Amino acid sequence: MLGVNPTSMIRDKSYTKEELREALRLAISAELDAINLYKQMAKFIQDEKYKKMFLDVAKEEKTHLGEFLALLLSLDSQKKKLE
Structure with a gap:
């Protein structure tokens, strides 16, 4: 599912701009995976209470996706201004 082991990205020093971009790409990929998983699971849940919960969580993940x-995009536009 993930192209990088997330724990390898945890360390004592700050990310470079390029490493931050990679971390954001990883987070975006994880959010997309989560959205798809929760929506797929909801399809097979008959109890409306639980189905709604999974769909609500998928909606929250979409918000996270938008933030990431x-x-x-902000980092990419900053990079283009410097080039």
């Missing part, structure tokens, strides 16, 4: 995308 906005940050990545």
